[in-house]
Amino acid sequence: MLVAPLVVLAVGTYLVLSADQSSGAPKIAPGVTGxxxxxxxxxxxxxxxxxxxxxxxxxxxxxxxxNIAFRRxxxxxxxxxxxxxxxxxxVRADCHRIVHTIGSAAFARYDENVARSFSVGSxxxxxxxxxxxxxxxxxxxxxxxxxxEVARSLxxxxxxxRRGFLDYQCQHGLGHGLMIQTGYDLPLALATCARLPTGxxxxxxxxxVFMENATTRFGFRSSWLSEExxxxxxxxxxxxxRRSCYxxxxxRILELNGNDFASAARTCLGLARPWARACLRGYGREVxxxxxxxxxxxxxxxxxxxxxxxxxxxxxxRTVGDGTGSDGVLRAAKLCRSAPPSERGACFSGLGVxxxxxxxxxxxxxxxxxxxxxxxxxxxxxxxxAEVDPSGRGAWG
Numbered sequence: 226m227l228v229a230p231l232v233v234l235a236v237g238t239y240l241v242l243s244a245d246q247s248s249g250a251p252k253i254a255p256g257v258t259g260x261x262x263x264x265x266x267x268x269x270x271x272x273x274x275x276x277x278x279x280x281x282x283x284x285x286x287x288x289x290x291x292n293i294a295f296r297r298x299x300x301x302x303x304x305x306x307x308x309x310x311x312x313x314x315x316v317r318a319d320c321h322r323i324v325h326t327i328g329s330a331a332f333a334r335y336d337e338n339v340a341r342s343f344s345v346g347s348x349x350x351x352x353x354x355x356x357x358x359x360x361x362x363x364x365x366x367x368x369x370x371x372x373x374e375v376a377r378s379l380x381x382x383x384x385x386x387r388r389g390f391l392d393y394q395c396q397h398g399l400g401h402g403l404m405i406q407t408g409y410d411l412p413l414a415l416a417t418c419a420r421l422p423t424g425x426x427x428x429x430x431x432x433x434v435f436m437e438n439a440t441t442r443f444g445f446r447s448s449w450l451s452e453e454x455x456x457x458x459x460x461x462x463x464x465x466x467r468r469s470c471y472x473x474x475x476x477r478i479l480e481l482n483g484n485d486f487a488s489a490a491r492t493c494l495g496l497a498r499p500w501a502r503a504c505l506r507g508y509g510r511e512v513x514x515x516x517x518x519x520x521x522x523x524x525x526x527x528x529x530x531x532x533x534x535x536x537x538x539x540x541x542x543r544t545v546g547d548g549t550g551s552d553g554v555l556r557a558a559k560l561c562r563s564a565p566p567s568e569r570g571a572c573f574s575g576l577g578v579x580x581x582x583x584x585x586x587x588x589x590x591x592x593x594x595x596x597x598x599x600x601x602x603x604x605x606x607x608x609x610x611a612e613v614d615p616s617g618r619g620a621w622g
Contacts, residue, residue: 251446254409262372263408265443268364269329271295276305281315283322290323291330299331299345299354307349317517320350322442328357337362340382343391351548352394356433359398363406369413373420376403376430388425388613390582396426400433409447411438411458415466424617431466432622435473455481455492459500469622471496471503475511486515490530490537502536509540509575518545520560527568535571538564542572543621546579554579558597573601577608578621584609 255263271292279285294302306323309316316323328346331354335341339358346354362379366372380395399421403414411434418430438447438458451457455478459470478489489511493504509527516522523545527537538561546557554576561572577594584590587610594605611619 251441251444253448254441254445256408256410256448257413262367262406264364264406265408265445266360266364266405268361269295269326269333271330276309279315283315283319286316286319287323287326291326294327294330295334298334299327299342302327302330303347303349303354310350321353324350324353325357325360328354329361330357332358332361339379339395340384343395344384348390348394348548348553351544352397355391355394356398356401359395359402359433360405361402362399363402366406369417372403372406373417376417377421380426386585388582388615389585390579393429393582396421396429397433397436400430400435401437402433403430404434404437404441404447405443409438409441409445409449411447411449411462415462423615425613425615425620426617428469428617428620428622431469432472435470436476439473439476450477452481456496467500468503471500472507472622474504475508478508479511484515486512486526487529494530494533501533505530505533505536506540506543506575509537509542510544512537513541513544513548518556520563523560524564534565535568538568538572539575542575543578546576554583554593554597561601562599569601570604573598573605574608577605578612580605581609581612 254265269291274285274288274292276289279289290302290306310320332342342358343355366375376399380392385391385395403417407413414434415431418427421427421430438449441447449458456474459467462470475489478492482488489508493501493508496504512523512526516526523541527534530537542557542561545560546553557576561569561576564572580590580593584593590609591606594602594609598605
């Protein structure tokens with residue numbers, strides 16, 4: 226039962242590349258200027274970088290693992306990555322971006338075939354492999370019409386079940402790719418997500434947009450971030466996108482406050498209730514990484530959000546279930562069973578999000594929840610069914 230199946234146009238004038246690089250600060254991503262795209266990354270290009278020479282250099286590790294995937298295939302690269310995760314702190318710390326690069330390299334190796342590249346991957350380290358494939362899938366497009374056309378077709382390839390686990394990773398990865406191809410033009414990326422077939426697709430895609438906005442790389446920084454306001458740009462964007470924005474806000478909050486989790490929880494709690502809930506669920510996602518998936522540490526960090534600890538555990542359970550491969554649901558259930566009784570319902574709801582994606586029917590979702598959730602069967606099942614509603618109203622995003 227618990228094995229995952231294989232399954233606005235731009236507004237305003239955007240800042241161009243910063244001419245002053247003396248401070249070492251990242252350049253501002255250019256966005257769309259003069260009607261032309263300014264992608265900040267091209268297709269994966271192998272070189273002679275070897276893993277043995279990297280030490281703790283993140284860029285080197287990403288390139289080295291990409292080289293292995295390009296030359297030997299995705300599965301050998303992912304197997305080696307899993308081994309290195311156990312012994313190399315730098316690999317563990319940069320794991321999501323490393324598997325992004327493995328996915329990018331696999332996409333190049335397999336002649337830019339999304340379905341084939343997905344089929345040989347794994348959801349290790351928060352499914353970064355799948356996101357990396359979609360990062361590169363927009364390279365070479367020249368018009369907004371082409372951008373929309375490709376976005377609508379990429380996840381429709383055979384082998385990807387609608388509103389299933391891989392479909393979520395695909396739609397979410399679209400958001401990453403749209404931001405990169407448009408030079409971090411957030412309004413254009415969101416407008417393209419909105420042209421996808423369903424509300425669920427839009428929510429999943431928008432989540433990738435905001436994640437990429439908060440964790441930009443390739444030597445660029447999004448112009449939609451602020452060094453003074455960790456919650457930017459959530460108040461500046463259309464209301465329908467704010468939940469997805471606040472769900473990723475904790476990434477930036479922790480970056481700017483030096484990883485002070487108590488302060489981050491207070492920042493989320495200071496928001497109006499709908500946005501505080503989303504922010505705390507995203508906070509729970511960050512808690513999992515800081516705790517290295519240890520249940521006791523997750524519970525301790527979630528308690529920093531006081532009476533709203535259940536929202537933190539919702540995000541934590543969803544993240545554990547989503548990010549550790551086929552045993553993720555079982556590990557998340559163990560976390561939820563160790564939570565205080567008043568918080569277990571919210572925790573199992575977060576786990577239900579993943580159950581909803583993993584199983585193809587409401588009947589199999591109910592059975593899966595019955596196996597793992599005990600007295601919280603209703604919380605798990607309701608969240609599982611809400612997650613796959615085509616409207617996207619109950620989706621994680």
